[in-house]
Every structure is written in C-alpha cells, then in structure tokens.
Amino acid sequence: MTWTVFMQALGLVFDPYVLIVILASAIFGLFVGCIPGLTATMATALLVPITFFMPPVPAVAAIVTATAMAIFSGDIPGALLRIPGTPASAAYTDEAYAMTLKGEAETALGAGLVFSALGGLFGTLVLIFMAPSLADIALKFSSFEYFWLVVLGLAGAVFIGNSSVLKASISLLLGLLVACAGADNPGAYPRFTFGVTELNGGVSLIPMMVGMFAVSELLRYMVNMDPPAQIAVKKLGRVFAGMWDLLRKYRWPLMRGNVLGVIIGIQPGSGADMASWMSYAMSKKFSKEPEKFGTGHVEGIVESGAANNSSLGGAWIPAIVFGIPGDSITAIAIGVLYLKNMNPGPTIFINNPENIYAIFFVFILANLIMIPLGWLTIKLAVKILQVPRNILMPIILLFCIVGSFAINNTVFGVGTILVFGLAAFLLEENGFPVAPAILGVVLANMMEENFVTSLIKSDGSLTVFFTRPIAMWLAIFTFLIMFWPVFSWAWNKFRR
C-alpha cells in the first residue's frame, strides 16, 4: 500500500457521510442482534436494499459494521433470556445464562463484548496482511484454477457442518439452477424465463436474499409456539469490572480462539456459527478447569466470543481475493460488491486499492466503536428486550416489501421475496439448509463461466483440469473435503 493510497483510503472512511452510515449501521446491528429471532444474516439482508442507494465504500461499511455488531449483540439475549440473539452465540448461551443466575451477568456480557472486539481486531489484521499477498498469487490463476476454487468453496459449504450432506447438496444444486435463469450465459440465450420479461436479467439477487433470510425468519416467528421468555435480571452494573484480570488470565485461550476463528472463517462455507461451536469445544478440552464448564464459567465465553468475531475478518479473505464467500453473510456482501462495480478478485487491489483499504479501515473502526456502543447496548438491554416483537415483526415485513420494490421499482420484487421466503421456510422445515443455496446463487455465474471456458480451452478434455500444478492441488483439497465424512467414518471403525 503506497502512502497516497493510504491517505485516499483514510479520506474515504473519515468522510462525515461514511461516519454517519457506520454509526447508524452499528446501532442497527446492535439492535437486531439483541432481538431473538432476528439474526446477523437477516440484519445484512435488510440493509442491502438501503446500501443499493449508497456509493461503494459506505455501502460495504454498513454491512461490515452491522454484521460485527450483531454477532456480539447476539450474546445479550443469550445471557439474559437463555435465547441466543444470533446462531453464532448459541454455543455458550447456557454458560452465559448460568453466570447470570449466579449474579455474574455483567462479567458474562463484559467478556463477550471485550473479547469480541479483540477477536474482530485480530481477524482484521490477518485480513489486511494476508489478502494482498494472496491476491499476488491469485493473479497467476487461469479458468482451471478458478473452477476448482469455486468447487472447493461449494464443497466446504456442503460437506462441513451439515447434518445431512445429501440435503445440503440438493440445496446447493437448487441455488445453482436458480442462478441459471436469464440471458447472462455463454450464448446469451434466455434460460428458464417462462416468458416473463423480468426474468431475462435473471432472478434479482437482493429480493431473493431478503426473501430467504428475512421473510422466512418472519414466517418462523409467526408460527413460533414457545412461551415468552423472562428476563433474568432487572438492572446491570459495571460491565468492564475485572476484564483486565480476565485478559491476563485467559490470554492463551483468547489467542487460540482468535486463530481458530480466522482459520474457520477463511474456509469457504463455514462462518461465525461454526467458529463459535468448535472454539467452545476446544476451550473445554484444553482448559485447566474443564469441570467448571456448564456451571457458569467465563473461559469458554472468552475463547468462542473471540472466535466468532475473528472469523468475520477471515471470511472476507476468500471473498475479496477470489470472490468466494466464506459464509452466507459474505455471500450477501459479495452481491453488494458486484452491484457497486467493485468486482471481487485479485485485480481489486490494482483497480480499486483505495476502496479496498478503506474497507479494511472500516473493519478496524467498527471493532473499536463496538466497545462504547456495546457497553451502551448492554446498559439498555433490559429495555431493548422488552420491545414488543408483535409490533416489530410486521413492520419489518413492510420494510422487506419496500426494500425489494426499490431495487427495480416493480412489484415483481415483492413476488420474489414471497416465493423465496416460502421456499426457504419449507426447505428448512424439511431439514434442507439454506446457506448452500445462497452460496450456489452467488457463485453459479463464476462457476459456469470458468467451467465452459476451461472446456472450450481444453477441447472437451477433462484431464487438463487435473494436470496444471495449482489446479491439481486445489482438486486434491476439494476431494479431501468431499470424502472427509468417509475418511472419518473409516478411521473411527479402524480404531474400534
């Protein structure tokens, strides 16, 4: 990064308009994360229609900030109601709630806040140093390598962390097929348009995401039969008391959480949720006091709270360098990058260096302002949790309608959120995960382009896909991930 680019990037971030956007999206993210039933992915999907009207840097800044805040803020209802605000907090919800029952809600939430910010900053540093060097290597990639990268990303989304690989594969294939609609293909032939002119340009990405991640969540709320949860405390005291001691005592678990979070984030298809679960399990395994886990012990919250936020920075590495999302949130963010003509890929560091470094600065800023704003949210948490959801949810539905209409100014967008909202609801009810579908939608174009280009280059021969050195290694990694369930099954059988 040259001095000029550095100054340009700083100028782009410290613009009053961008700062206001960051502040507003931070408050929005903290609020959404804090309300059970509204996830970080939903926060991102709801923001996208608004970012549509912004220049590139504030648009991406809004998403980066809101996501980081929502992932932290999901800890709050976990500790106070025993309901995780976002799935990324689910791993240590019982632990945090047990601390609240012991009268240690402040420590649970303070640790969640401080170590989320530290984890987020660690993830950002890895992103800043790793992305440009990876981009230098990626510049040498041809269509064969890109094809395997996309397959590797999709394999990660299907084969890691899903209870049914078959249903995840089907979800992915449906996503890829939906993205085939329209005339954006080799030959520019209008596929699957059913005579509807609006489909000639393909299914519009933003309404589709709003439908899959917001409308489906609303439908789930509408049919929810759980009784309302009771808030375990009336007032919260000093949030930061004892944090310095925790930092000294748990510096190694913090570091472990940071590193594991980034690694899981980089791996396409797995994000903050999985980082949190794996990190909590690892914390218990390596702890000197594993017997205390589950009884209201802060160690697991320190480690997995850091991991889920550091995974966010990690997930952006393949997203920016290759255009391959690490999880459903970065999949939405990639959609925004394309809309803003900041096409992800290694050349982004050559064509738009100031924009990409500005985004790095936003990551740092978001994690720094998380501390004061998060503190304020914790202080107001008891009030926020009393916001009547029976009023909030219908208003969000109306917001989804306007947001989807705003993209092309037609009610076709509203029809899209209805169809995709119902489809995502039905698929999830039947055990089909939705995340692989959205990764499929985002990556289909890149996959088809590189697949067809490679086939034309090799004159139909498939051997070239395996003979170029980097392509061969990517293929090996892909097959390793695909056959991992078989390997682990065989290993367990052999040990017995």
Add this chain to the structure above:
Amino acid sequence: MKFNDILWGLLLMAVGIAVLADVRTYPEIPGQQYGPRAFPGLLAWLLIGCAVMLIVNGWRERRRHPWVEAGAWLRSASQLRNFALTVAGLVFYIVAAEKLGFLVCGSVMLAALFWSLRVRAVLILPIAVISTFVIHAIFYKGLRVPLPWGLVPILY
C-alpha cells in the same frame, strides 16, 4: 410441515427431468461444442442423482417417517392465522398496491397482522398508519423510490 424424503425425491427428480427437457430446446452455438445447455444440463443430472439417493433413504426409513407430518403450528388456529395473514398480506400488496397505493396497502396489511398478533386494539390503527407513513417518507422522500400513491392524493 414435513414431507417424506420419497416425496421430496420425486419432486426433485421431476424438476431435474423438466430442466433436461428444457435445455434440449436451446440452440447450438455455431462452431462451439459447449453453450448455454452444458451447465444446467450437468446440474440437472446431479440433481436427479441426489433425488434417487433421497428416494432410497426415504424408502429405508419409510416406517419411521409418515408421508406428511403436520407441524404443531398447523393445529393451532392463531399460528395458522398469523402465517396465512403474512402470506396473504404479501399477495394483497402485489395485487392491489398499484390501485390502492402504498399507504393504504401498507396500513391495512400492518393492521391485520397487529390484530392477529394480539396488539392492544387501541394501538392497532395509530401504529399501522404512522409506521407506514414513516417507511414511506424514508423511501419516497429520502431514497426517491417511486412508491405508488394510488387512492391517496400526492401529499409530499
């Protein structure tokens, strides 16, 4: 609402076959072996393969899973009403927005959902109208989205 894997498998197989039938009608690109049909064709074959595996799984577990399993919410009148009104609200907006306008459609949809979700009766109309106006102002004035006025005269 859960459907047996055999039903899902049959449905997905039908989708795969329909895609294959459709891509056969796509024109060839002169001088090129691979065109618009290659990728969706490959996806359709993979989908059919997955559908077959799903049917086999469903057949193995046919005793444990009924053909259709209605969720608990389908037996609860209030949850069923909430769900139906959400879907109906969206359909109503699609059909009527141009004629009635955003302010009318939005307020009606919100009021119906508030009623179904048991918001206090005196609050239903004021909150429905005010929140529709606020969202309208943000998008119409702030972001210049041409939301339809319909029956309501242009106010701002």
